[in-house]
Amino acid sequence: MNIAHLLEQAGHLAGRQAVGRPRPIDLRRAVSAAYYAVFHTLTEAGAARLHTDATTRHLLSRTFDHRTMKDAARQFANKSGKLWLFAVATFGSVPQELVRVAELFIKLQEARHQANYDRRTASNFSRAVCQLRVTDARNLIRAWEAVRGTPQAQFFLLALLLKDLGRFAD
Amino acid sequence: MTATKPTTDDDLRAAVAELPKLPWLAADFVGADCRIGDDHDGYPSVWVRLIAKDATVERPGFFDEFRLTSDRVCEHLRDAGVLGDRFMFDDLITETELREMLEDIANEHRALA
Numbered sequence: 001m002n003i004a005h006l007l008e009q010a011g012h013l014a015g016r017q018a019v020g021r022p023r024p025i026d027l028r029r030a031v032s033a034a035y036y037a038v039f040h041t042l043t044e045a046g047a048a049r050l051h052t053d054a055t056t057r058h059l060l061s062r063t064f065d066h067r068t069m070k071d072a073a074r075q076f077a078n079k080s081g082k083l084w085l086f087a088v089a090t091f092g093s094v095p096q097e098l099v100r101v102a103e104l105f106i107k108l109q110e111a112r113h114q115a116n117y118d119r120r121t122a123s124n125f126s127r128a129v130c131q132l133r134v135t136d137a138r139n140l141i142r143a144w145e146a147v148r149g150t151p152q153a154q155f156f157l158l159a160l161l162l163k164d165l166g167r168f169a170d
Numbered sequence: 171m172t173a174t175k176p177t178t179d180d181d182l183r184a185a186v187a188e189l190p191k192l193p194w195l196a197a198d199f200v201g202a203d204c205r206i207g208d209d210h211d212g213y214p215s216v217w218v219r220l221i222a223k224d225a226t227v228e229r230p231g232f233f234d235e236f237r238l239t240s241d242r243v244c245e246h247l248r249d250a251g252v253l254g255d256r257f258m259f260d261d262l263i264t265e266t267e268l269r270e271m272l273e274d275i276a277n278e279h280r281a282l283a
Contacts, residue, residue: 021270067211071211074213078257106257107260110209110215110259111259113210114210117210121271121274121275121278122271126262126263126267126271127264127267128222128227128262128263129261129263131227131233132236132260132262135233135236135237136237139234139237
């Protein structure tokens with residue numbers, strides 16, 4: 001998956017350069033593409049953490065579950081819960097950039113759910129918020145690049161993948 | 171010991187409505203509202219929508235700056251004691267976009283009537 005292309009597509013669909021009102025479907029697709037750019041960034045990083053073979057990495061990246069990822073991200077964003085406490089106790093601290101990754105991931109995932117499943121006119125997106133979501137996706141990836149080599153980020157990746165990791169993080 | 175008065179959804183709505191009066195928001199935003207509920211996984215949440223002046227979103231770097239604005243709004247509501255355990259989602263719309271959206275909704279209602 002080419003992350004840069006997904007971000008480029010999201011930016012294009014949400015772009016302000018277009019004349020007239022954007023079509024609601026284009027704005028919804030922009031939000032969805034922005035989310036999938038960060039989803040694939042994190043799942044590919046998680047799969048690469050576990051295996052070096054390309055075919056196996058692809059298989060592993062498909063095992064990530066949106067709900068499990070969100071539950072883990074929520075603990076980091078809220079700075080609470082077993083996963084967060086384990087990370088702080090084990091590593092001493094958690095980089096602020098990683099907290100930002102978690103927070104933006106939750107916001108983008110919720111927006112993607114609205115974009116894909118809430119068809120009400122009242123739930124259409126403004127172009128302004130679509131541009132914000134695309135910016136959020138870019139900033140998430142930038143923040144991720146800043147911390148991805150840290151042990152805290154590597155633990156975060158495992159937490160995104162393993163649904164029950166929190167049960168054992170006492 | 172003094173019992174703390176529990177905050178209600180109305181307290182939260184009132185605090186959000188007052189946001190554009192804050193000096194650090196007044197120059198760029200003309201209104202604010204919110205929707206209170208659960209996110210798609212059932213977590214308590216609030217969607218705070220800021221209504222921006224049209225020119226505000228045209229300013230270079232605005233969308234990067236907005237992340238810090240959103241952080242500050244969240245801190246403000248938390249400090250006011252009205253956020254509770256809700257996760258705050260930010261939402262953004264311009265004056266023109268809001269007017270167009272309300273027209274779309276009105277047209278849809280007319281078509282269904």
